Amino acid sequence: MSHSVAKQRHPVAGIIAWVVALVMFFPIAWMALASFKTEVEAVQTPPLLFFMPTLENYRAIFSEANYLLFAGNSVGIAVGATLLTLIISVPAAFAMAFYPSPRTRGLLLWMLSTKMLPAVGVLVPIYLLVRDAGLLDSRTALIVINTLSNMPIAIWMLFTFFRDLPKDIIEASRIDGANLRQVLVHVLLPLVMPGIASTGLLCIILCWNEAFWSLNLTAHNAAPLTAFIASFSAPQGLFWAKLSAASVLAIAPILIFGWFSQKQLVSGLTFGAVK
Amino acid sequence: MRMKTIAAFAAALLAGTSLAASAETITIATVNNSQMVVMQKLAPTWEKKTGNKINWVVLEENVLRQRVTTDIATHGGQFDVITIGSYETPIWGKQGWLTSVGDIKGYDYNDVFPSVRSALSEGGNLYALPFYAESSFTYYRKDLFDAAGLKMSDAPTYKDIDAAAAKLTDKSKQQYGICLRGKPGWGENMAYLDTVVNTFGGSWFDMKWNAQLDSKQWNDAVTFYIHLLKDYGPPGASSNGFNENQALFATGHCAMWIDATSGAGMIYDKSSSQVADKVAFTAAPVDVTPHGSHWFWAWALGIPKTSTKAEVAKDFIGWATSKDYIDLVGQTNGWTTLPPGTRLSTYENADYLKAAPFAPAVKQAIDTADLDHPTMNPVPYTGVQYVSIPEFQAMGTTVGQLVAAALTGQSTVESALKQAQASVTSTMQQAGYTQ
Missing domain, CATH: 3.40.190.10 (Periplasmic binding protein-like II)
Structure with missing residues (x-):
């Protein structure tokens, strides 16, 4: 009932939302379509909408590359980096929200400013550090880099969630005899769980899509799906159909994951937005 | 007999061990x-x-x-x-x-x-x-040339190419007289354009490493290149590199295409090209000098x-x-x-x-591409479509972007080459080649 009322209230907004969604989805749909064409059909002008679909590109990809190795690395790096990010960011955000110092705001801004530095600017020093640590072409290096790279965003997001909680809640819990750890684990964490979930989901997506460090710090053993896609781009010859098929295979897991977790993601991202 | 078998087995084992060890x-x-x-x-x-x-x-x-x-x-x-x-x-x-x-x-x-x-x-x-x-050579559609009563020369000049492109362009049928690289980059539009500059008598530098991009030869070459693409080329040519042009030619949209000889295998392959039985090959075009006309x-x-x-x-x-x-x-x-x-x-x-009927043409193109004498006048560098110095990669891409801007009409040829000259001169000074 309320759903239909909402629809009646915002017909224009609904249409705009649909148009935006379709425009955003079009490149993905086109890519999926191209993955079932032959290389010649994929570059045909005017573009072909109706054609005899083929699985040849997928067959070629599975015979040329070890997809499971790349996918396994992507999962390992994304999950590892996200867990490490949350383990460090949750206490940091909690401390900044509940026990702010005069420098907290400046610290938060400084952390965010590190995201403004182009990654290529620190390529050589990071490469040397990773080389000296013996971590070139290792998942550990990418987990650490992704953790450091996503931490500013994670702390900022978690900070806003913690900040929106009433401060008195700690005092009330302490009067009831809870220590700080118990307050954090049993009182605050359940309250900000949607926020932690959405931060974690965002971190997983960011790690999954990260390409620069993956391409530069890995070779064979730790290369994730972003390197897998890059390997199907060719300097000469037709490659669009195969590249599309590789891209579909690379985004499929995160697309399915995003579909099932969209409720948590949206509720987390809008947490505290409408008060 | 038994001893021999044991010895053979031991030898095989040792060989296997040594293979595994190494x-x-x-x-x-x-x-x-x-x-x-x-x-x-x-x-x-x-x-x-x-x-x-x-x-x-x-x-x-x-x-x-x-x-x-x-x-x-x-x-x-x-x-x-x-x-x-x-x-x-x-x-x-x-x-x-x-x-x-x-x-x-x-x-x-x-x-x-x-x-x-x-x-x-x-x-x-x-x-x-x-x-x-x-190397590079000219791909052309024999069927279109025959239908138009044209004959491609074994050693075409750029004037021949200009005339043929004018006659074979029919934009209403999405048939373009010529397809050339327009995508900016030292390995993209500049690879081809350098051969045009060379054969028009130009060069990147004189013997003292002074940039020559504001010379008449560069101006003539770039103006001609832009004229070919604007008047007879496909729309959006500034986005087309080797792959895009190969696709356009393979799907029958280009009457001529001057590009890498390594594309011939695909163009000649019936499973990937719609013009496999209509394509022919000839040398890269020349203008005032054959030096550096093909890369x-x-x-x-x-x-x-x-x-x-x-x-x-x-x-x-x-x-x-x-x-x-x-x-x-x-x-x-x-x-x-x-x-x-x-x-x-x-x-x-x-x-x-x-x-591979194109093989002799490829061999001839590679045989005659002279890296040591890429230009009409002597130059201090080797390389036909590049200058063999570490600084060239960045310079080539910058000039490629300026040329692409002139191709899309964002600037004029004069303005693009003036900026290119200033940029290359500055790079060469910083790198210590000139004072």
Whole structure:
């Protein structure tokens, strides 16, 4: 009932939302379509909408590359980096929200400013550090880099969630005899769980899509799906159909994951937005 | 008899142990083009023969350059074999980044085209073995030429090309007189445009490394190039590189296409080209001089100095660039897919010559591409479509972007070349070539 009322209230907004969604989805749909064409059909002008679909590109990809190795690395790096990010960011955000110092705001801004530095600017020093640590072409290096790279965003997001909680809640819990750890684990964490979930989901997506460090710090053993896609781009010859098929295979897991977790993601991202 | 069996068994065991003990895993960084994909498919033959293993790292061309440069410059040592071009090989060799590969026992160096060997050498040392080489020539649609009553010359001039393009352009049918590279980049629009500048009598520098981009020859060449693409080229030409033009030509949209000879195999392949039985080839066009009218490029396999498995790597690149490997490709993958342009014996192979009618034209183009005399007037550099100095990559891309801006009408040819001259002059001063 309320759903239909909402629809009646915002017909224009609904249409705009649909148009935006379709425009955003079009490149993905086109890519999926191209993955079932032959290389010649994929570059045909005017573009072909109706054609005899083929699985040849997928067959070629599975015979040329070890997809499971790349996918396994992507999962390992994304999950590892996200867990490490949350383990460090949750206490940091909690401390900044509940026990702010005069420098907290400046610290938060400084952390965010590190995201403004182009990654290529620190390529050589990071490469040397990773080389000296013996971590070139290792998942550990990418987990650490992704953790450091996503931490500013994670702390900022978690900070806003913690900040929106009433401060008195700690005092009330302490009067009831809870220590700080118990307050954090049993009182605050359940309250900000949607926020932690959405931060974690965002971190997983960011790690999954990260390409620069993956391409530069890995070779064979730790290369994730972003390197897998890059390997199907060719300097000469037709490659669009195969590249599309590789891209579909690379985004499929995160697309399915995003579909099932969209409720948590949206509720987390809008947490505290409408008060 | 029994003793003999035991001895044979022990010998076999020892041989197996020694093979296993010496077995190494090498990492090869390469680009994803059809020749390299074939190499990956056939590599198990070498692995089986030697007991060694290969880890492949396949990257996009520009990513590969950046990745390998970072690794070599920082002594990362992640790769044992790298795929490099004829532009980088002498520069990296001079910097001491590559292992000399001129001493592989049993390798038939004399069968390699002398021009290819020379392009991959520096200071008398060979720093990479050629996997395949290419020049540039003119592809044209014989059916369209016949229908229009035109005849393509064996040695066309740019005036001939201009006249034919005008006659064969029918934009209402999406048929364009000529397709040329317009996508900015030193390896894209500048690769082709440099050949036009050369044959129009221009050059990047004079003998004292003074930039020449504001010369009349450059102006004439760029103006002519833009006229061809604007009047007879496909829409959005500034986005078209080799791949896009190859697709346009293969799907019947271009009457002529001047580009890499390595595209001929695909254009001639009926499964990937709609014009396979209508295409013909001739030399790259010339204007006032034949010097530098067609380029030279080779993809080669080199070994970084940082590799700890240089001997195994040498064994692999010796195998992958050998006559036996080329024969293996022909027998297993088809004769039109041979790595072209590297060995004299390839062009004496009857099976190849029968399957690839474009082969003699390719050989002639490669034979006559003179890297040491790329321009009408003497210049202090080698390289037809590039200048063999480390600074060229950035300079070429900057000038390519300025030319693309003139092509799209965002600036004029005069303004683009003025900016290009200022930029190149400044780079050369900073690099210490000029005062």
